[in-house]
Amino acid sequence: MAKHHISTTINGEPVEFLCNTEQTMLDVLRDELHLTGTKEGCATGDCGACSITVDGRLVCSCLMLGVEAEGHAIQTIEGMADGDQLHPLQQKFLEYAALQCGICTPGFLVASRALLERNPNPTEEEARYWLAGNLCRCTGYDKIIRAVLDTAADMRGAS
Protein backbone atom coordinates (compact mmCIF):
# COMPACT_ATOMS: atom_id res chain seq x y z
CA MET A 1 0.00 0.00 0.00
CA ALA A 2 1.20 3.52 -0.83
CA LYS A 3 2.58 5.56 2.02
CA HIS A 4 0.44 8.27 3.60
CA HIS A 5 1.41 11.87 2.98
CA ILE A 6 0.92 13.75 6.25
CA SER A 7 0.98 17.52 6.81
CA THR A 8 1.44 18.59 10.39
CA THR A 9 3.10 21.18 12.60
CA ILE A 10 6.02 20.18 14.79
CA ASN A 11 7.38 22.66 17.32
CA GLY A 12 5.70 25.48 15.44
CA GLU A 13 7.12 24.58 12.02
CA PRO A 14 5.03 23.10 9.21
CA VAL A 15 6.30 19.58 8.51
CA GLU A 16 5.34 17.01 5.88
CA PHE A 17 6.27 13.36 5.99
CA LEU A 18 5.48 9.99 4.46
CA CYS A 19 4.62 7.01 6.64
CA ASN A 20 3.04 3.57 6.63
CA THR A 21 -0.17 2.95 8.58
CA GLU A 22 1.54 0.87 11.23
CA GLN A 23 4.29 3.37 12.00
CA THR A 24 3.74 5.07 15.34
CA MET A 25 4.28 8.79 15.82
CA LEU A 26 7.37 7.80 17.80
CA ASP A 27 8.68 5.83 14.80
CA VAL A 28 8.02 8.81 12.55
CA LEU A 29 9.72 11.30 14.86
CA ARG A 30 12.82 9.19 15.35
CA ASP A 31 13.22 7.27 12.07
CA GLU A 32 11.71 9.59 9.45
CA LEU A 33 12.23 13.07 10.91
CA HIS A 34 15.39 12.27 12.92
CA LEU A 35 14.01 14.04 15.97
CA THR A 36 15.65 11.56 18.34
CA GLY A 37 15.13 13.56 21.53
CA THR A 38 11.90 11.65 22.05
CA LYS A 39 12.90 8.25 23.48
CA GLU A 40 11.46 4.77 23.23
CA GLY A 41 11.26 3.01 26.58
CA CYS A 42 8.56 0.37 26.74
CA ALA A 43 6.61 1.05 23.52
CA THR A 44 3.43 0.07 25.38
CA GLY A 45 2.44 3.34 27.06
CA ASP A 46 3.73 2.43 30.51
CA CYS A 47 6.92 4.50 30.86
CA GLY A 48 6.30 7.96 29.39
CA ALA A 49 9.75 8.28 27.79
CA CYS A 50 8.09 9.05 24.44
CA SER A 51 5.83 11.83 25.79
CA ILE A 52 4.84 14.57 23.36
CA THR A 53 1.91 16.96 23.22
CA VAL A 54 -0.70 16.97 20.46
CA ASP A 55 -2.70 20.21 20.34
CA GLY A 56 -1.42 20.81 23.87
CA ARG A 57 -2.58 17.43 25.17
CA LEU A 58 0.05 15.15 26.73
CA VAL A 59 0.20 11.71 25.07
CA CYS A 60 2.56 8.79 24.53
CA SER A 61 3.85 8.98 20.96
CA CYS A 62 4.26 5.18 20.98
CA LEU A 63 0.47 4.85 21.29
CA MET A 64 -0.35 7.17 18.39
CA LEU A 65 -0.07 6.38 14.71
CA GLY A 66 1.91 8.78 12.53
CA VAL A 67 -1.10 9.13 10.22
CA GLU A 68 -3.10 10.58 13.09
CA ALA A 69 -0.84 13.66 13.13
CA GLU A 70 -2.52 15.08 10.02
CA GLY A 71 -3.53 18.69 10.72
CA HIS A 72 -2.47 18.65 14.36
CA ALA A 73 0.17 20.64 16.26
CA ILE A 74 2.87 18.46 17.83
CA GLN A 75 5.37 19.59 20.46
CA THR A 76 8.47 17.53 21.23
CA ILE A 77 11.48 18.02 23.50
CA GLU A 78 13.33 19.63 20.58
CA GLY A 79 10.94 22.59 20.78
CA MET A 80 11.46 23.20 24.48
CA ALA A 81 14.61 25.35 24.56
CA ASP A 82 14.57 28.69 22.75
CA GLY A 83 17.79 28.34 20.75
CA ASP A 84 20.58 28.21 23.34
CA GLN A 85 18.23 29.45 26.04
CA LEU A 86 17.07 26.46 28.09
CA HIS A 87 13.48 26.28 29.28
CA PRO A 88 13.30 26.98 33.05
CA LEU A 89 12.44 23.32 33.65
CA GLN A 90 15.54 22.19 31.74
CA GLN A 91 17.70 24.62 33.70
CA LYS A 92 16.25 23.47 36.99
CA PHE A 93 16.68 19.77 36.12
CA LEU A 94 20.39 20.51 35.62
CA GLU A 95 20.67 22.44 38.89
CA TYR A 96 18.95 19.72 40.88
CA ALA A 97 20.73 16.89 39.04
CA ALA A 98 17.24 15.54 38.39
CA LEU A 99 18.62 12.97 35.98
CA GLN A 100 21.29 10.34 35.74
CA CYS A 101 21.20 8.23 32.58
CA GLY A 102 18.86 10.69 30.88
CA ILE A 103 16.62 8.33 28.90
CA CYS A 104 13.51 9.35 30.82
CA THR A 105 14.40 13.05 30.93
CA PRO A 106 12.82 14.33 27.69
CA GLY A 107 9.55 12.65 28.67
CA PHE A 108 9.65 14.11 32.18
CA LEU A 109 10.36 17.59 30.80
CA VAL A 110 7.55 17.47 28.23
CA ALA A 111 5.13 16.09 30.83
CA SER A 112 6.21 18.64 33.45
CA ARG A 113 5.75 21.51 31.03
CA ALA A 114 2.23 20.27 30.25
CA LEU A 115 1.54 20.19 34.01
CA LEU A 116 2.76 23.75 34.62
CA GLU A 117 0.81 25.08 31.64
CA ARG A 118 -2.37 23.78 33.25
CA ASN A 119 -1.50 24.23 36.87
CA PRO A 120 1.17 26.85 37.67
CA ASN A 121 1.02 26.01 41.37
CA PRO A 122 0.82 22.22 41.76
CA THR A 123 1.12 20.56 45.14
CA GLU A 124 3.73 17.85 45.51
CA GLU A 125 0.94 15.27 45.43
CA GLU A 126 -0.51 16.74 42.22
CA ALA A 127 2.93 16.74 40.58
CA ARG A 128 3.59 13.14 41.62
CA TYR A 129 0.22 11.95 40.29
CA TRP A 130 0.61 13.92 37.05
CA LEU A 131 4.03 12.35 36.50
CA ALA A 132 3.03 8.83 37.60
CA GLY A 133 3.18 7.70 33.98
CA ASN A 134 6.83 8.71 33.64
CA LEU A 135 9.21 6.08 34.96
CA CYS A 136 12.76 6.77 36.12
CA ARG A 137 15.04 3.97 37.29
CA CYS A 138 17.87 6.26 38.46
CA THR A 139 16.81 9.23 40.53
CA GLY A 140 14.18 7.90 42.88
CA TYR A 141 11.97 10.79 41.64
CA ASP A 142 12.64 13.12 44.55
CA LYS A 143 15.01 15.44 42.67
CA ILE A 144 12.65 15.51 39.71
CA ILE A 145 9.69 16.50 41.85
CA ARG A 146 11.70 19.17 43.66
CA ALA A 147 12.96 20.56 40.35
CA VAL A 148 9.41 20.78 38.99
CA LEU A 149 8.00 22.46 42.10
CA ASP A 150 10.90 24.92 42.28
CA THR A 151 10.51 25.79 38.59
CA ALA A 152 6.81 26.40 39.20
CA ALA A 153 7.66 28.77 42.07
CA ASP A 154 10.22 30.64 39.92
CA MET A 155 7.84 30.93 36.99
CA ARG A 156 5.08 32.25 39.22
CA GLY A 157 7.51 34.79 40.66
CA ALA A 158 8.60 35.87 37.19
CA SER A 159 5.11 36.39 35.79
Added chain:
Amino acid sequence: MYAPSFAAPTTVAEAVQLLANASGVARVLAGGTDLLVQLRSGILKPDLIVDTKRIPELRTITTEGGGYRIGASVSGAEAGEHATLSRDWPGIVEAVELIGSTQIQGRASFVGNLCNASPAADSVPALVAAGATVVIAGPNGEREVPVEEVPTGPGSTSLAKGEMVVAVKLPPKPARTGDAYLRFIPRTEMDIAVVGAGVCVTLDEGGTCTAAKVSLGAVAPTVLVVPDAAAALIGNKLDDAALAALDAAARAACKPIDDKRGTIEYRTKVAGVLARRAAATAFKRAGA
Protein backbone atom coordinates in the same frame (compact mmCIF):
# COMPACT_ATOMS: atom_id res chain seq x y z
CA MET B 1 5.05 -7.43 4.59
CA TYR B 2 2.16 -6.53 6.89
CA ALA B 3 0.62 -3.30 5.62
CA PRO B 4 -2.81 -2.42 7.00
CA SER B 5 -5.08 0.12 5.31
CA PHE B 6 -6.09 3.26 7.14
CA ALA B 7 -9.15 5.46 6.89
CA ALA B 8 -10.27 8.51 8.86
CA PRO B 9 -13.90 9.08 7.86
CA THR B 10 -15.78 12.21 8.91
CA THR B 11 -19.26 10.68 9.25
CA VAL B 12 -20.67 7.66 11.11
CA ALA B 13 -22.29 6.42 7.88
CA GLU B 14 -18.93 6.40 6.12
CA ALA B 15 -17.25 4.63 9.07
CA VAL B 16 -19.95 1.96 9.19
CA GLN B 17 -19.67 1.38 5.46
CA LEU B 18 -15.90 0.97 5.72
CA LEU B 19 -16.25 -1.51 8.61
CA ALA B 20 -19.07 -3.42 6.93
CA ASN B 21 -17.28 -3.74 3.59
CA ALA B 22 -13.86 -4.59 5.02
CA SER B 23 -12.38 -7.87 3.91
CA GLY B 24 -10.54 -9.43 6.84
CA VAL B 25 -10.16 -7.87 10.26
CA ALA B 26 -11.18 -4.23 10.74
CA ARG B 27 -10.60 -2.29 13.95
CA VAL B 28 -11.83 1.04 15.21
CA LEU B 29 -9.12 3.42 16.44
CA ALA B 30 -10.30 5.87 19.10
CA GLY B 31 -7.60 6.52 21.71
CA GLY B 32 -5.52 3.59 20.52
CA THR B 33 -4.15 2.85 23.98
CA ASP B 34 -5.14 -0.80 23.70
CA LEU B 35 -5.17 -1.19 19.91
CA LEU B 36 -1.61 0.03 19.36
CA VAL B 37 -0.24 -2.25 22.08
CA GLN B 38 -1.98 -5.21 20.43
CA LEU B 39 -0.72 -4.10 17.03
CA ARG B 40 2.85 -3.71 18.23
CA SER B 41 2.92 -7.05 20.04
CA GLY B 42 1.50 -8.87 17.00
CA ILE B 43 -1.54 -10.15 18.94
CA LEU B 44 -3.69 -8.41 16.35
CA LYS B 45 -3.03 -7.71 12.70
CA PRO B 46 -6.03 -5.77 11.41
CA ASP B 47 -6.33 -5.34 7.64
CA LEU B 48 -8.10 -2.03 8.13
CA ILE B 49 -7.85 0.60 10.86
CA VAL B 50 -10.67 3.15 11.01
CA ASP B 51 -9.82 6.29 12.99
CA THR B 52 -13.07 7.72 14.36
CA LYS B 53 -11.65 10.93 15.83
CA ARG B 54 -12.49 13.00 12.72
CA ILE B 55 -16.22 12.37 13.20
CA PRO B 56 -17.41 15.53 14.99
CA GLU B 57 -20.32 13.93 16.90
CA LEU B 58 -17.98 11.31 18.36
CA ARG B 59 -15.72 14.01 19.79
CA THR B 60 -18.22 15.86 21.99
CA ILE B 61 -20.17 15.55 25.23
CA THR B 62 -23.71 16.88 24.91
CA THR B 63 -26.61 17.10 27.33
CA GLU B 64 -29.69 15.35 26.09
CA GLY B 65 -33.07 15.30 27.83
CA GLY B 66 -31.48 15.84 31.24
CA GLY B 67 -28.86 13.17 30.62
CA TYR B 68 -25.56 13.08 28.79
CA ARG B 69 -24.37 11.73 25.48
CA ILE B 70 -20.61 11.11 25.50
CA GLY B 71 -19.14 10.64 22.03
CA ALA B 72 -17.18 7.43 21.56
CA SER B 73 -13.85 9.16 20.97
CA VAL B 74 -14.00 11.57 23.92
CA SER B 75 -10.89 11.05 26.04
CA GLY B 76 -10.79 10.55 29.79
CA ALA B 77 -9.07 13.91 30.19
CA GLU B 78 -11.86 15.63 28.25
CA ALA B 79 -14.50 13.91 30.38
CA GLY B 80 -12.69 15.08 33.53
CA GLU B 81 -12.54 18.67 32.27
CA HIS B 82 -16.25 18.83 31.38
CA ALA B 83 -18.06 21.54 33.34
CA THR B 84 -20.85 19.42 34.87
CA LEU B 85 -20.22 15.73 34.14
CA SER B 86 -18.07 15.10 37.21
CA ARG B 87 -20.52 17.02 39.42
CA ASP B 88 -23.45 14.88 38.22
CA TRP B 89 -21.69 11.53 37.84
CA PRO B 90 -18.54 11.66 39.99
CA GLY B 91 -18.22 7.86 40.13
CA ILE B 92 -18.08 7.57 36.37
CA VAL B 93 -15.52 10.32 35.93
CA GLU B 94 -13.37 8.98 38.78
CA ALA B 95 -13.48 5.54 37.18
CA VAL B 96 -12.31 6.70 33.76
CA GLU B 97 -9.61 8.83 35.37
CA LEU B 98 -8.21 5.74 37.12
CA ILE B 99 -7.22 4.30 33.74
CA GLY B 100 -3.48 4.63 33.19
CA SER B 101 -1.37 7.76 33.35
CA THR B 102 -1.89 11.40 32.36
CA GLN B 103 -0.59 10.42 28.91
CA ILE B 104 -3.11 7.57 28.62
CA GLN B 105 -5.87 9.89 29.83
CA GLY B 106 -5.09 12.19 26.93
CA ARG B 107 -6.31 9.54 24.48
CA ALA B 108 -8.17 6.67 26.19
CA SER B 109 -11.98 6.70 25.88
CA PHE B 110 -14.93 5.16 27.74
CA VAL B 111 -15.97 3.30 24.63
CA GLY B 112 -12.47 1.98 23.96
CA ASN B 113 -12.34 0.74 27.54
CA LEU B 114 -15.71 -0.97 27.00
CA CYS B 115 -14.97 -2.48 23.57
CA ASN B 116 -11.52 -3.73 24.57
CA ALA B 117 -13.67 -6.00 26.74
CA SER B 118 -11.24 -6.55 29.58
CA PRO B 119 -13.02 -7.93 32.67
CA ALA B 120 -10.93 -5.41 34.66
CA ALA B 121 -11.96 -2.30 32.67
CA ASP B 122 -12.29 0.45 35.27
CA SER B 123 -14.93 2.64 33.65
CA VAL B 124 -17.33 -0.21 32.88
CA PRO B 125 -18.67 -1.10 36.39
CA ALA B 126 -19.26 2.61 37.02
CA LEU B 127 -21.20 2.99 33.75
CA VAL B 128 -23.18 -0.19 34.44
CA ALA B 129 -24.10 0.93 37.97
CA ALA B 130 -25.31 4.27 36.62
CA GLY B 131 -27.60 2.54 34.13
CA ALA B 132 -25.70 3.81 31.11
CA THR B 133 -26.52 2.63 27.60
CA VAL B 134 -24.55 2.72 24.38
CA VAL B 135 -25.68 3.75 20.93
CA ILE B 136 -24.45 1.29 18.32
CA ALA B 137 -24.43 2.24 14.64
CA GLY B 138 -24.37 -0.46 11.98
CA PRO B 139 -25.39 -1.29 8.43
CA ASN B 140 -29.03 -1.63 9.61
CA GLY B 141 -29.14 1.67 11.47
CA GLU B 142 -28.77 2.46 15.16
CA ARG B 143 -29.66 0.42 18.23
CA GLU B 144 -29.30 1.21 21.91
CA VAL B 145 -28.34 -1.40 24.50
CA PRO B 146 -27.29 -1.40 28.18
CA VAL B 147 -23.52 -1.14 28.62
CA GLU B 148 -23.37 -4.60 30.24
CA GLU B 149 -24.59 -6.23 27.01
CA VAL B 150 -21.51 -5.17 25.02
CA PRO B 151 -18.73 -7.36 26.47
CA THR B 152 -19.32 -11.11 26.10
CA GLY B 153 -15.99 -12.39 27.42
CA PRO B 154 -12.35 -11.33 27.70
CA GLY B 155 -11.59 -9.47 24.45
CA SER B 156 -14.92 -10.22 22.78
CA THR B 157 -18.06 -8.12 22.31
CA SER B 158 -21.61 -8.51 21.01
CA LEU B 159 -20.95 -6.05 18.16
CA ALA B 160 -21.71 -7.54 14.74
CA LYS B 161 -19.59 -6.94 11.65
CA GLY B 162 -19.92 -3.37 10.51
CA GLU B 163 -21.16 -2.17 13.90
CA MET B 164 -19.46 0.42 16.08
CA VAL B 165 -20.37 2.14 19.34
CA VAL B 166 -20.89 5.83 18.67
CA ALA B 167 -21.83 7.12 22.12
CA VAL B 168 -22.44 6.36 25.77
CA LYS B 169 -25.71 7.72 27.12
CA LEU B 170 -26.23 8.55 30.77
CA PRO B 171 -29.85 8.78 31.88
CA PRO B 172 -31.24 11.90 33.56
CA LYS B 173 -30.13 11.61 37.16
CA PRO B 174 -33.05 11.23 39.60
CA ALA B 175 -33.07 13.41 42.72
CA ARG B 176 -31.03 12.11 45.68
CA THR B 177 -28.94 9.80 43.50
CA GLY B 178 -25.24 9.15 44.05
CA ASP B 179 -22.67 6.97 42.33
CA ALA B 180 -19.20 5.72 43.23
CA TYR B 181 -16.53 3.43 41.82
CA LEU B 182 -13.60 1.95 43.73
CA ARG B 183 -10.90 -0.39 42.58
CA PHE B 184 -8.17 -2.20 44.41
CA ILE B 185 -4.61 -2.28 43.08
CA PRO B 186 -1.41 -2.97 45.03
CA ARG B 187 -0.07 0.53 44.31
CA THR B 188 -1.71 3.94 43.89
CA GLU B 189 -1.46 4.47 40.10
CA MET B 190 -0.78 2.75 36.81
CA ASP B 191 -2.11 -0.73 37.47
CA ILE B 192 -4.92 -3.06 36.46
CA ALA B 193 -7.80 -3.64 38.85
CA VAL B 194 -7.60 -6.68 41.11
CA VAL B 195 -11.25 -5.96 41.85
CA GLY B 196 -13.49 -3.00 40.97
CA ALA B 197 -16.91 -2.11 42.39
CA GLY B 198 -19.44 0.40 41.10
CA VAL B 199 -22.54 1.36 43.09
CA CYS B 200 -25.35 3.79 42.27
CA VAL B 201 -28.19 4.48 44.70
CA THR B 202 -31.31 6.64 44.84
CA LEU B 203 -32.70 7.57 48.26
CA ASP B 204 -36.03 8.87 49.50
CA GLU B 205 -36.23 11.99 51.64
CA GLY B 206 -35.66 9.97 54.78
CA GLY B 207 -32.44 8.42 53.45
CA THR B 208 -33.90 5.00 52.63
CA CYS B 209 -32.64 3.47 49.40
CA THR B 210 -35.39 3.20 46.77
CA ALA B 211 -33.28 2.09 43.80
CA ALA B 212 -29.79 0.66 43.45
CA LYS B 213 -27.49 -0.99 40.94
CA VAL B 214 -24.25 -2.74 41.87
CA SER B 215 -21.57 -3.87 39.42
CA LEU B 216 -18.29 -5.71 39.96
CA GLY B 217 -15.19 -5.81 37.75
CA ALA B 218 -12.29 -8.27 37.50
CA VAL B 219 -14.10 -11.08 39.34
CA ALA B 220 -15.61 -12.86 36.30
CA PRO B 221 -15.05 -13.13 32.52
CA THR B 222 -17.15 -9.98 32.07
CA VAL B 223 -18.12 -7.11 34.31
CA LEU B 224 -20.99 -8.36 36.49
CA VAL B 225 -24.35 -6.86 37.39
CA VAL B 226 -25.25 -8.10 40.88
CA PRO B 227 -29.04 -7.77 41.47
CA ASP B 228 -28.81 -9.49 44.88
CA ALA B 229 -26.34 -6.85 46.03
CA ALA B 230 -28.70 -4.09 44.89
CA ALA B 231 -31.59 -5.86 46.66
CA ALA B 232 -29.56 -5.82 49.89
CA LEU B 233 -29.60 -2.01 49.76
CA ILE B 234 -33.14 -1.30 48.50
CA GLY B 235 -35.57 -0.57 51.32
CA ASN B 236 -32.76 0.06 53.76
CA LYS B 237 -30.71 2.91 55.14
CA LEU B 238 -26.93 2.69 55.19
CA ASP B 239 -26.66 0.47 58.25
CA ASP B 240 -24.51 -2.46 59.30
CA ALA B 241 -27.13 -5.07 58.40
CA ALA B 242 -27.58 -3.71 54.87
CA LEU B 243 -23.82 -3.47 54.36
CA ALA B 244 -23.29 -7.02 55.61
CA ALA B 245 -25.98 -8.30 53.22
CA LEU B 246 -24.38 -6.30 50.38
CA ASP B 247 -20.96 -7.75 51.21
CA ALA B 248 -22.33 -11.31 51.21
CA ALA B 249 -24.21 -10.83 47.93
CA ALA B 250 -21.15 -9.32 46.23
CA ARG B 251 -18.97 -12.23 47.36
CA ALA B 252 -21.54 -14.77 46.25
CA ALA B 253 -21.55 -13.32 42.71
CA CYS B 254 -17.77 -13.60 42.22
CA LYS B 255 -16.36 -16.15 39.80
CA PRO B 256 -12.77 -14.88 39.61
CA ILE B 257 -9.58 -16.45 38.32
CA ASP B 258 -6.37 -17.06 40.26
CA ASP B 259 -3.53 -15.03 38.81
CA LYS B 260 -0.55 -12.92 39.77
CA ARG B 261 -2.84 -10.05 40.78
CA GLY B 262 -4.87 -12.03 43.26
CA THR B 263 -6.16 -15.42 44.28
CA ILE B 264 -9.81 -16.44 44.02
CA GLU B 265 -10.21 -16.19 47.78
CA TYR B 266 -8.55 -12.77 47.96
CA ARG B 267 -10.51 -11.26 45.07
CA THR B 268 -13.78 -12.57 46.52
CA LYS B 269 -13.09 -11.04 49.92
CA VAL B 270 -11.99 -7.71 48.42
CA ALA B 271 -15.12 -7.55 46.25
CA GLY B 272 -17.28 -7.51 49.38
CA VAL B 273 -15.14 -4.85 51.04
CA LEU B 274 -15.09 -2.58 47.99
CA ALA B 275 -18.84 -2.95 47.47
CA ARG B 276 -19.40 -1.76 51.05
CA ARG B 277 -17.08 1.20 50.69
CA ALA B 278 -18.45 2.23 47.30
CA ALA B 279 -21.98 1.98 48.71
CA ALA B 280 -21.05 4.23 51.63
CA THR B 281 -19.71 6.87 49.22
CA ALA B 282 -22.72 6.54 46.91
CA PHE B 283 -25.14 7.03 49.85
CA LYS B 284 -23.20 10.07 50.98
CA ARG B 285 -23.27 11.56 47.49
CA ALA B 286 -27.01 10.88 47.33
CA GLY B 287 -27.39 13.06 50.41
CA ALA B 288 -27.60 10.47 53.20
